[in-house]
Amino acid sequence: MVGGGHAGCEAATAAARMGADTLLITMDLGKVAAMSCNPAVGGVAKGQIVREIDALGGQMGVITDKATVQFRMLNRSKGAAMWSPRAQCDKYLFSDLWRRTLDGVARLSMWQDDVTEVIVEQGRVEGVKTMMGVEFRARAVVLTNGTFLNGLMHVGTSQTQGGRAGDMASVGLSASLEKIGFAVERMKTGTPVRIDGRTINFDVMEAQYGDRIPEKFSYLSQSESVREQMCCYLVYTSKDVHDTLRTGFDRSPLFTGVIRGIGPRYCPSIEDKLRTFADKDEHQLFLEPEGRTTNEYYLNGFSSSLPLEVQVEALKKIRGFENVQIYRPGYAIEYDYFPPTQLQHTLETKLVENLYFAGQINGTTGYEEAAAQGLMAGVNAALKLRGDAPLVLGRDQAYIGVLIDDLVTKGVDEPYRMFTSRAEYRILLRQDNADFRLTEIGYRIGLADEDRYKQFVEKKGRVEGLKRFLKNESIAPKHIEAMMNEIGQPNIDQKRRLVTVLARNGVTLGLLSESVAALGGYIEEIGATREDIEAVEIEVKYAGYIEREREQAAKLMRLENIKIKANFDYESVASLSIESRQKLTKIRPATIGQASRIPGVSPSDVNILLLLLGR
Template identity: 45%
Template sequence: MAFYEKTYDVIVVGAGHAGCEAALAPARMGCSVLLLAIDLDKLAAMPCSPSIGGMAKGQLVKEVDALGGEMAKITDQTAISYKVLNTKKGPAVHSSRTQNDKNRYHIAMKAVIERQPNLDLKQGLVERLVVEDGRVIGVEDQNGFGYQGKAVVLATGTFLSGRVHIGFRSIKAGRAGEFASYDLPAHLRELGFELGRMKTGTPPRLHRASIDFSQFEPQEPMPEPITPFSFFTKKITLPQVPSYMGHTNENSQKVVRDNLKYSALYGGVIKGVSARYCPSFEDKVVKFPERTRHHVILEPEGLDTDEIYASGLGNSLPPEVQLEFVRSVRGLELAEIMRPAYAIEYDYVNPVQLRPTLETKRVRGLFMAGQINGTSGYEEAGAQGMWAGINAACQVQGRPPFVLDRSQAYMGVMIDDLVTKGTREPYRMFTSRAEYRLMLREDNADLRLMEIGHGLGLISADTLKDLNDRKAQTDAEIRRIKKTVVKPTPAVNAYLEEKGTRPVSNGVHLDQLLKRAELDYGAVSTLAPPTEPVRARIARQVEIEVKYEGYIQRQQREINRFRNLERVRMPETFDYSRVAGLSNELREKLSAIRPASLGQASRIEGMTPSGISVLMVALKAAGAG
């Protein structure tokens, strides 16, 4: 095999959302990086919904941004609609979401990749890894040409043994119209990896001119001023456009129910496990037969195209049935399908075969990120890509591994879930998965992670200085508020009554007033304004920290208890088979997962408090921990 003249520090295979972040991070840390894509014209493609963020996903994007990643910046450059979800609930679950121009997103990310120093972008289909003495030293493409590297990140998306299904017709494809990779998953099995099979899908795209939008309810984007996704974005430049909401009906249900036998999903063609949280319409009909209507959301795919993404109409039915189904929806009676819906099956690697760094346990220097690890979503992929890319760079540079725990970041929750519990269905991030979500808010991702990003070389000194200045201003304003006493003057009580909250009869500290549900930081500005105006970001942070002070303190105590278990390290060579008092099942799980800490061991499925006590005794007896 002939090799390219250059030896890279990190080679990234796949240029989707995981691959782009996996390549940019080590390049910005000073590593030489090669990014290999099957098709350079599909780099950072949005094959499903042209959107970024959503519940818990928005938090992941903010965290990638705070560490020095690119996804949020590209999102702001290409967003054509902004929303913040869950605003009627507490700040712990507020999540940003954008609708994006999919073509602009691809072009903007490709430009960043092409211009990034230390990063080479090349087209190629990788078929094998080059492994010597249990360590990866390069990759081989479909032409038998090799590239040498000290670490490799596989970010292959849905391309491993990918097969697209429309009715009973199926083709080998990583996405509709794109090559799949069949030799690489076979090679991974040769190396001893356990692979499983998953299924996802995408709805039809409709022609704008064929839709009667008067039958749909406009969903207007967020009004000005828009809060950007990225902490670094100063201004939103693209025009903002609405999406449209409608509903299916009983006839829609009937069309699909009568044709289930022709569905790839229910006709016995598909064997992969479907995403529970993003069901196809066939799933909705079968699993929720009592519901006679479901949401349909029409989302523009960009400013310069007439393609409309029909969210909610995903299916794997034959084209003629798809047409009847789509036209059963009010307002879509004359709809023209530009691209049919389809289902796709693909291979993934059970993530319990990974370390918390996302390095594989079987092959040293080999990392995996994104849908190859059993996850779904651009945001989950981007966060894993950055995590794997940083750790690949740290390994090459001889630096300590990069691992965030569950109390530090949503991405820490996701990685811990994957490597500790594995997944047998497409994994999706939810706020409910994060037990410390009050501390892991969107608004404080920069406060949590920018200093870590600076230590990695991904965040500039000027940005860190601005962060520390904002922290100091926030702390100073909180101290001022706590020391300020508001007296029961007529003007004060008139303001409080106007805001719908009870008046005061005695002097009260301003922070106690701010804790009232009816009041926000505007009350501070009115009743006891600071000598210098407070920036909006700082005011928001002050308000949250004061209002939720008791809850934050309680959660911090929980985190301290959690970290006590995390500090007890489990030796990688620890022999669990010799630990008396554990069930055979737990011994097998512990031996397979090889938890890095007692905390991680406590989260293994089936572990009990008594089991943790047994492990602690065994560790002390062995002189470990």
């Protein structure tokens, strides 16, 4: 495994725990899984990914729970498909916990160095060479280099080589891969200033507290929710702030053409915001603590590569920052990435056997997206080496499946970020049911251990038992009349099954168990947790929608089962459009389903392929 970021740590841990002798090579063993940007895990769609990593047996959720300083379940006012867990973390503790986790994994070794070359013989990877001149032979290699490949940082007109502030760039590996035949392109991302909390006037800011009853990411019962939560704050820019920022536009590397890489549309720099939303006089920013043992604060929404003096002058015009001092300025960073259409769904490269790419090297952004790819690359490398079938998650199985299918099928034209809108089956892919979707898979491949599987089986028994109880037991109108009046709902007109009553708006298992003694007794008897009760409520209330999505997924899965030969000659099919022939030849889809999702391949092109395949 090359790279010790979020992708590399998950990849190395997964492969080693599945029985592969594994070596993790990283440039600084003191900064594994560093939170280079926002000190938080989760968020919209990202929180679902972390739950899926945990359900499969990965480590991100477990470590996040131990490092959390504030927890919030986002989008509670919307439907359950949109609920997304997010944790503000102590970034130093998060990295330290990851290092301790890596040190405790059997079959996993570590080496501090910079990989400069991939060894390839007869189309197969055979190892790597490092800057120190060491050669490591390996049957499989996973590259998770993040933003370090030819990294170049920008602050105004100043440029510095590096993968992030304080760390050197990785030079040589991109050229090695390009020489083999891989396409290499550039992307850009950025990060805000880090602020000394002792110089902030919090009293004039809008406090943003965590949930009154915080939850957690990991499904493991021994993983605990955060007890003492830290506060975040809302602050706002103003017209004066914007005017000050604009004075640096003539020295902005974004606007002078110095930066060639494509930046993230959904996490733009503050100067990008001022250009795109020129009519707005204020923008909302989030001030977030970086940990319990530091005065450092992160200003979410204020990413910038403007000159240092412009950043500081503009900051001082934000209410509460009049006397602000900073630890370092915001900066933009350009780096090499490899268009992910060069990968198979296992994240193995099409060009070189047993070579895998994961994380920002594939054009993604975000810790969660990187960790998910790292986990899947590590899993598939281990599976292939032991001669087992690969693990490819479907779009109806996991957000991880959506993420990887989007990357290898559609490619990227900007840093890829996961959103719930990218998934066709959001009601199936909820954050609450990731263990029901994936833990048996994780256990089958040898990643989820016996203890995790036992806890899952017990939870499944409690949830299924409670659902059976609700379907079998009935209630008369007189027994719930008071409850229905209390929530402002019309009472039932005759005896009804409890499951039918629970499906009504405003009815919860808590309220129902107060009116139905037998239900309250059963919940206590089986020891149902808050997590169990929430899972049952969601399944009951959204039953119709869930069944409809399952039926839609089953219909589309028929196309996923129609395989296309790897050497299929699309250019010889004159009835296909020229664009379709070009895209199909480039992507080489494995199935008709994948072919149908390629931009530029029309429904009529898909029908032609079906005819040619005898369907």
